[in-house]
Amino acid sequence: MGRDGAEGNQQMSEPERKNMLRQGAKGRAVHDIGGLEFGPIDRSEHDLALWEKRTDAMLILLRDNKRRVLSVDAHRRMIESYGEQEYDRTTYYEKWLRSVRNLLVEQDVLTREEIEAKMAEVRAKHAKAGRKAAKETVPW
Amino acid sequence: MVSKRPHTRKPAALSGAFAPGDPVRVAKRPVLGHCRTPWYLRGKPGVVAAVYGRFRNPEQLAYHKPGLPALVLYKVRFAQGDLWGRYAGPAGDHLEADIYEHWLEPIT
């Protein structure tokens, strides 16, 4: 249940939901979670994986003065375009990487087809080296 | 919807509509796209705590536009008791957030 009285009368039809439905322009956007209830804080610490660091690095490079392919604001907007369940279950850098990919397509730097083709190439490379690679794609 | 200018002193270099100490209310209106004004603050009363200068408009930058004219950004202080129906802490607790001028309305 939202603790903000202003939203208490909405979305009561789903009793198992802890929070009101986040539905964009009509109310809260998916990322706009201040005041909602997501339970205790998991304080375990993890190091970032190398792909996460590289994702961070690519975002910074793609928005620098040399490239200006994207901006942090466009990046946020793309992250905010997730559906609610997808937003809540994906990790921070999963959101980032999906956003970078989608912005590269939006800005005509890459096409969907070449990204999917390159992913197949990467999987094949790993297979050849004896390493399994996930077959699924990342939702657009 | 640009906020009306209240009769307050204005820092000349910033030419913002509000000055520290001014009572303001965060606008409560639908959002068309990307926006940096949190839902939980919309419609809530606060007081300008600081004027931060001009920043490009994130609501335009998010769509690959220049974000101009730049907007004056304010630090706004809210009493927690004004934000939540049942804030559990003492009345002296506050929250501060950074709000762009077009989201602020004067309280007269």
Add this chain to the structure above:
Amino acid sequence: MHDHDHDDHDDDDHGHGHAHPHAPPQKDHDAGPAGAYEVLEEAIRSLLIEKGVLTGQEIAAQVDLMDSRSPALGAKVVARAWADPAFKRRLLKDARAALAELGIDIGTLAEFRTVENTAKVHNVIVCTLCSCYPKMLLGVPPAWYKSLAYRSRTVVDPRGVLAEFGVELPKGVEVRVHDSTADLRYIVLPMRPKGTRDWSEEQLAALVTRDSMIGTALPAAPGKRTPSRKKAAA
């Protein structure tokens, strides 16, 4: 104050000098099968390099820079502020200039603010809309800072969140939450622990934890192995 440039929107810009030039060696990949996101990252990186949008060297340099940032930098700033009241005043007034005195160039970072804890005010930092964080001084944020739970609850129940971190503050202390909603990044200047009167800056810096600069902890108490977080440093 001035009209900020296009790239001033986050604290991630590259090109800053930093304290730890040697990044730890990187594994080429994580153990186990390559996940879908790892495959996607490699695909995008390969395409961008093939097309000449960026280079492998640029990415590697950026990763090194990321690895070079740690809370030690923030701790150095806090220790200086504790040791030198005039520096503290400058830090609170104009962080950019004060940090430059310590050789920390915040570059095109839009704005940076230090908020001071006192006997009457305890500050805590959050970003409810994404996870804005003073990476410049603290390195990458901990996972919990980016979690839905921390982002959602800190604004409505800061004392409950602080209690989860072991910090219980008297009712007479104002808890002041800063939601980083725009172009500013915040760092907390914690209170200097008692019993540190003649300590050097290096000794003081050792008491300054990352979490104490986010506001979810108090600095370590002098002479104890574990920080005493149960009572407010009053």
